[in-house]
Amino acid sequence: QKEVEQDPGPLSVPEGAIVSLNCTYSNSAFQYFMWYRQYSRKGPELLMYTYSSGNKEDGRFTAQVDKSSKYISLFIRDSQPSDSATYLCAMGGFQKLVFGTGTRLLVSP
Amino acid sequence: DTGVSQDPRHKITKRGQNVTFRCDPISEHNRLYWYRQTLGQGPEFLTYFQNEAQLEKSRLLSDRFSAERPKGSFSTLEIQRTEQGDSAMYLCASSLAAGVRTNEKLFFGSGTQLSVL
Numbered sequence: 001q002k003e004v005e006q007d008p009g010p011l012s013v014p015e016g017a018i019v020s021l022n023c024t025y026s027n028s029a030f031q032y033f034m035w036y037r038q039y040s041r042k043g044p045e046l047l048m049y050t051y052s053s054g055n056k057e058d059g060r061f062t063a064q065v066d067k068s069s070k071y072i073s074l075f076i077r078d079s080q081p082s083d084s085a086t087y088l089c090a091m092g093g094f095q096k097l098v099f100g101t102g103t104r105l106l107v108s109p
Numbered sequence: 110d111t112g113v114s115q116d117p118r119h120k121i122t123k124r125g126q127n128v129t130f131r132c133d134p135i136s137e138h139n140r141l142y143w144y145r146q147t148l149g150q151g152p153e154f155l156t157y158f159q160n161e162a163q164l165e166k167s168r169l170l171s172d173r174f175s176a177e178r179p180k181g182s183f184s185t186l187e188i189q190r191t192e193q194g195d196s197a198m199y200l201c202a203s204s205l206a207a208g209v210r211t212n213e214k215l216f217f218g219s220g221t222q223l224s225v226l
Binding site for chain 2 (some may be wrong): 006041049090097099
């Protein structure tokens with residue numbers, strides 16, 4: 001079993017929809033949780049950073065961490081075609097980050 | 110450009126050749142990471158440095174792979190006797206960690222795409 005599980009998708013939604021992306025993990029030592037966006041043939045771009053549990057909001061993006069369930073989510077409101085990309089969850093303790101496989105999101109106009 | 114810089118962007122080599130990649134982190138960052146990513150997968154950790162010290166290496170990193178970070182600035186990743194299975198995107202990332210018992214935002218470069226023929 002992988003330390004971090006993420007549905008690879010693709011997830012197809014119409015423009016304006018609310019998107020929900022999720023990851024589960026098995027390592028209870030993880031304290032740092034991040035979401036990255038990656039366009040084809042580019043490096044990952046940091047979207048959200050959370051320490052421990054709770055919610056964090058930044059514009060159209062909301063990140064949630066539930067450590068008791070070992071479950072993290074990223075919500076995208078009013079999705080745009082430019083949001084079409086692969087979304088990677090990443091998490092870790094004091095050293096390296098472990099990544100999910102990424103969920104490919106397609107937002108159609 | 111003050112982001113993480115990687116060179117070259119693309120590298121095509123023949124099996125058995127040696128290749129070297131360079132990464133220049135964000136200038137004030139003390140941690141530098143190397144990851145490898147294949148198509149349809151998330152980045153896999155290879156190794157990381159805090160300043161010039163290499164603190165962890167993945168079991169994925171065979172003895173054909175070596176990384177250095179002289180003087181805690183730029184880093185190089187060398188692959189000797191390349192194999193077709195080494196074909197991947199090699200990503201470098203950096204962060205500013207306050208100490209060993211902390212973690213901070215990782216910022217990635219654009220990667221080096223390696224193709225081994």
